[in-house]
Amino acid sequence: MRTRVIDYNAAEPRRRFNLATATTIPHSPNRMRLATIRLNTGPNRDTDDNKVELIGTVGVRGVTGISQLLFRIFRDGREIFDTQQGIESAGSEQNYAVTFQAIDSRVSGTHVYTLTVEDRATGTTANVVGPISFSGLATRRTESTNV
Template sequence: MVRIIDYQATEPLRKVNNNSPIAIPHSPRRIVLASIRISIPRRDANKNHVELIATVGVRGVSGTSQILFKIFRDGKEIFRAQEGVESDPTSEVNYIVTVQAIDTNVGQGSHLYQVTAENITIGTEAAVVGPISFSGLAVAPDDRDRD
């Protein structure tokens, strides 16, 4: 069994809006899509898991972009995933991308988690059109479960 330490969630964009796209910059620049702050008490330091889930609606604008999604804890990259996004109007151009990561044995204190996106394909364009959500669930072993 586990015990919930902290749970935080944010939803900067609630729905898709193709009329107000947010350009995804080319690497090494990136856009911060969402941030949350998770607190780990001393008693649970270094014996926990923080489960992170980000969902982002993106749209291909030109070419086939490769979008690199990263999750940072306190400014340090802890996770990355890549998704291809096409812009062919006869095919799909809107995508919902979900990335999940588990950060283990996080130290005591308040930790800032951020999810970012960057386009790593030169000569292509992609944009965030929504929705965007980002959540973090911190859990630790339940001390009452000792045999």
């Protein structure tokens, strides 16, 4: 089997760490949309061979307490992935670049993927300080051919 690239897309809303543009992360159930991308996996009768690899990196800073940041990825408004990261504040580590990967399997057609973050710990504060990047690679397994 071989893998064929069908589509690729990336968003980079913030390229650098910058305290001057820090944005406070809302507490659950509210969330902040960080980035959105659109991918086309093409029409395929056998979606078992399709997958989308998604990678997100978000620069965050702990301000008060130990925040519990919940990062989510949505496909067309439906959650398909989440991960949580604890973020410490003053007196310890404060700045983090959180990176994660998700695989969305058996998909066809065009989809919008959205990356969000929210703080699940009450009485804490964390900020998005950058960078932010979100990318997706759509692939399909194909029969190998001998050349």
